[in-house]
Amino acid sequence: MPKRADLSDTFCPVGRSAELLGDRAVLLILRDLFFGRRRFEEIVANTGLGPQIVSARFKLLIEQVVVERHAYRERPPRYEYRLTAKGRDLFDVLYAMRNWAERWAYEEGETGGGPAMRYTHRACGADVGTSTVCPGCGEPLRYGDLKGEPSPALKAEQAAKSG
Known part of the structure; x- marks a missing residue:
C-alpha cells in the first residue's frame, strides 16, 4: 500500500482537517464520545475496533487537544475521555456526515422506512430530522x-x- x-x-x-478526520477509527471514536460513551472498554466494544487502534487514536486525539483524559479510579488506574472545546466543535462535521448518510448511504427500506437515528431537540422536543x-x-x-x-x-x- x-x-x-x-x-x-x-x-x-x-x-x-482530513489529516485527523480522514481516519475511520477517529470518526467512530468521536461518534461514541458525542453519544456520551467515555470509557475505553465501552468504545472498544461499541466501535468494533481493536484496543490497540483505539489506544493509538486516543493518543492522537489527546495530542491534537480534541480529547482530554480524566482519572475516574486510582487503583487500578482507570480513565475516561472527554471532548475539549475543540472536540465539541467537531459535532457539526459528524452531524453533517450523518445527515448525508441518512439521505444517500442506505438502500430503499434498509432502515425500516425511517432514519437509523432519530433526533429530538432537548429544548422543545421537536423531531429535527436532518435539520x-x-x-x-x-x-x-x-x-x-x-x-x-x-x-x-x-x-x-x-x-x-x-452480546
Missing part, C-alpha cells in the same frame, strides 16, 4: 442539543455487538 501524503502543513483547510436548525423553535442545533433514539435496526445491530 502506498504511503499516505502528510497534509499537516498544507494551507488547504480540507487537507488539514441543522430546529423546525420546532428555530434554534440552531449544536453539541448537546439533541437526544438520539436508535431505530429498531440500529438497536439490533448494537445489541449483536455487545
